[in-house]
Amino acid sequence: MLEQLPDNLPGLRDEIDQLDSKIQQLINQRALCAEKVGEVKMKAGEDPLFYRPEREAQVLRRVMERNDGPVGNEQMARLFREVMSVCLALEEPMKIAFLGPEGTFTQQASLKHFGNSIISKPLPAIDEVFREVEAGGANYGVVPVENSTEGVVNHTLDTFVKSPLKICGEVELRIHHHFMVPESLKNQIGTIKRIYSHQQSLAQCREWLDRRFPGVERHAVGSNAEAAKIASERDDAAAIGGEMAATQYGLAIHASNIEDEPDNTTRFLIIGRETVLSSGKDKTSLLISAENRPGALFGMLEAFARKGLDLSRIESRPSRQGNWNYVFFLDVLAHNDDPAMQAVLEEFATKPMLVKVLGSYPIAVL
Numbered sequence: 001m002l003e004q005l006p007d008n009l010p011g012l013r014d015e016i017d018q019l020d021s022k023i024q025q026l027i028n029q030r031a032l033c034a035e036k037v038g039e040v041k042m043k044a045g046e047d048p049l050f051y052r053p054e055r056e057a058q059v060l061r062r063v064m065e066r067n068d069g070p071v072g073n074e075q076m077a078r079l080f081r082e083v084m085s086v087c088l089a090l091e092e093p094m095k096i097a098f099l100g101p102e103g104t105f106t107q108q109a110s111l112k113h114f115g116n117s118i119i120s121k122p123l124p125a126i127d128e129v130f131r132e133v134e135a136g137g138a139n140y141g142v143v144p145v146e147n148s149t150e151g152v153v154n155h156t157l158d159t160f161v162k163s164p165l166k167i168c169g170e171v172e173l174r175i176h177h178h179f180m181v182p183e184s185l186k187n188q189i190g191t192i193k194r195i196y197s198h199q200q201s202l203a204q205c206r207e208w209l210d211r212r213f214p215g216v217e218r219h220a221v222g223s224n225a226e227a228a229k230i231a232s233e234r235d236d237a238a239a240i241g242g243e244m245a246a247t248q249y250g251l252a253i254h255a256s257n258i259e260d261e262p263d264n265t266t267r268f269l270i271i272g273r274e275t276v277l278s279s280g281k282d283k284t285s286l287l288i289s290a291e292n293r294p295g296a297l298f299g300m301l302e303a304f305a306r307k308g309l310d311l312s313r314i315e316s317r318p319s320r321q322g323n324w325n326y327v328f329f330l331d332v333l334a335h336n337d338d339p340a341m342q343a344v345l346e347e348f349a350t351k352p353m354l355v356k357v358l359g360s361y362p363i364a365v366l
């Protein structure tokens, strides 16, 4: 195909115009199919499930597998991510609640996972995101769960203990922090008296701040977006946050990528009311509370090992029910329907322990 391309600008642009027209037709044909899928789902049941995470993961994986460039696998999957987002919105636009305000990394994660054709519902706290989804005000919610530098977001884990919601997806986001200032301070960085950011972001940029702004007051606020908003309203303050927050509040980026760890990543969870079918490459998150006796944790881990199940994470939190009692959060690399998982859960059911399946969901594709 490449040899047949013309080698002059008008000829190449003509070629691009023709290809664009074909791509556009095909996207609309695909959208018609999705609309029809929506109708079929409506006819099939009372409470149709329009969003199907397992199917989306399979579509995106297939896009990456068959891709032979020159467009990179991830870029190609991102394009398809948007196409599917548009198709799903034709079936039913998804309302997505997330830890706001607008411009947070959590919003960025929600757009990475669902694409841009969604109705965004920024909420001020993690428990409010849970409540909004539980009450049906949003179809799904997005909350941060752990950061590679700063560890788990305890509040999210603790909220799962009592919530009936299921985890139906995960998103990983590379977190880049920028030092941002109002336009008026761009050339007067020395006059900055206060630096605002979320406590985790301040911690992730500690060394950089110690080097560049020793002695300048650091203020922890609810989110990076809130920090950017405060900085935009003052004439003596800077904020640390992502690009979205800078754009949202009209701040100028003075220094980019100031995080101390270059591969600083945050993992977010998608929470919803329904369970997700197997996509072929899945994870299950479990909450386990075991008797406080020697060997209890060993026995639990040994059961997974015996069935050849991989654990990708284990986290312990105080159960808040009596001293020295802990609950464990585990991620197992298998779907809950997997016979090996079922065998382990049956074994646990015969023991003095409490097990709650928080959800099975596709391993993040993008």
Ligand SMILES: O=C(O)C(=O)C[C@]1(C(=O)O)C=C[C@@H](O)C=C1
Binding pocket: 034, 037, 038, 050, 051, 052, 053, 055, 056, 059, 083, 084, 085, 087, 088, 091
């Ligand atoms: O296959 C489906 O169930 C669809 O609704 C179609 C489609 C798609 O565009 O491919 C759209 C939304 C779903 O989340 C999954 C896939």
